[in-house]
Amino acid sequence: MAEREQIPEIEPTAQLLIVVAARFSRLNNKVLGQLEIPLTYRQHRLLVRISEGHTSLAALAAFGNLTLPTVSESVDGLVRRGLLTRGADPDDRRLRHLELTPVGHSACVAGQLALGSVTEDLLRVLPEEARQRLHESLNTIYEAATTYFRSEEPGKATPGGTASRRPKDKRPGLP
Numbered sequence: 001m002a003e004r005e006q007i008p009e010i011e012p013t014a015q016l017l018i019v020v021a022a023r024f025s026r027l028n029n030k031v032l033g034q035l036e037i038p039l040t041y042r043q044h045r046l047l048v049r050i051s052e053g054h055t056s057l058a059a060l061a062a063f064g065n066l067t068l069p070t071v072s073e074s075v076d077g078l079v080r081r082g083l084l085t086r087g088a089d090p091d092d093r094r095l096r097h098l099e100l101t102p103v104g105h106s107a108c109v110a111g112q113l114a115l116g117s118v119t120e121d122l123l124r125v126l127p128e129e130a131r132q133r134l135h136e137s138l139n140t141i142y143e144a145a146t147t148y149f150r151s152e153e154p155g156k157a158t159p160g161g162t163a164s165r166r167p168k169d170k171r172p173g174l175p
Contacts, residue, residue, distance in 0.1 A: 017141070031114050037083070037107040042074055044115070047083065047100060047108035055098040065149050083107055 010018070025041065032039040039047070042064075049063055061071045075098065078084040083104030086096045100108060123131055 027118065028115060031118050032111050035107065035110050035114060037081075037103065037110065039107060039111050043078060043083075044108065044111040046071070046074055046078065047104055048112065050084065050098050051100055051105065051108055056095060057098075060098075065146075078104065 009015075028041045028044075032041060032044050045064065046060060049060055054060055054063060057068055057071050057075065060066075060075075061068050064071070075084060075086075079086060082101055085099050085101055087099065088095075088097060090097065123134075126134065
């Protein structure tokens with residue numbers, strides 16, 4: 001039997017971040033999937049962004065670092081489920097304008113409350129000072145990850161100090 005190359009170890013904090021991100025992804029989908037109107041995390045983020053006034057497919061794709069076909073497919077599913085409507089853009093009839101239906105608004109609110117509740121419960125174990133440090137650290141990591149994501153060659157991006165700055169009042173985009 002040929003000897004296989006050993007699987008490399010990852011720095012412990014990096015490994016922890018990888019497994020925490022995966023756990024949160026599964027937890028978010030579990031929480032959202034148990035709602036009266038089940039959603040995936042991507043569907044929820046689309047509803048949130050549309051409720052914030054981002055009503056074009058191009059804007060939604062840019063926010064989530066997604067392709068137009070991916071966003072279009074997700075939007076089509078939300079329209080079929082009666083959570084969104086498509087109409088003519090009031091400023092440009094060539095464009096389509098997305099809007100939450102009352103049911104879509106209710107699903108968006110329920111998802112936001114459910115995710116907020118679960119995450120706040122998890123954060124309660126940390127003292128306020130640790131929560132603040134975590135917030136700052138996660139923001140820095142988010143910005144660095146955004147730089148990697150937008151790079152033509154993600155393995156060669158240098159996020160240390162070159163991460164794009166997003167406005168502080170904006171929440172992270174779609175996963």
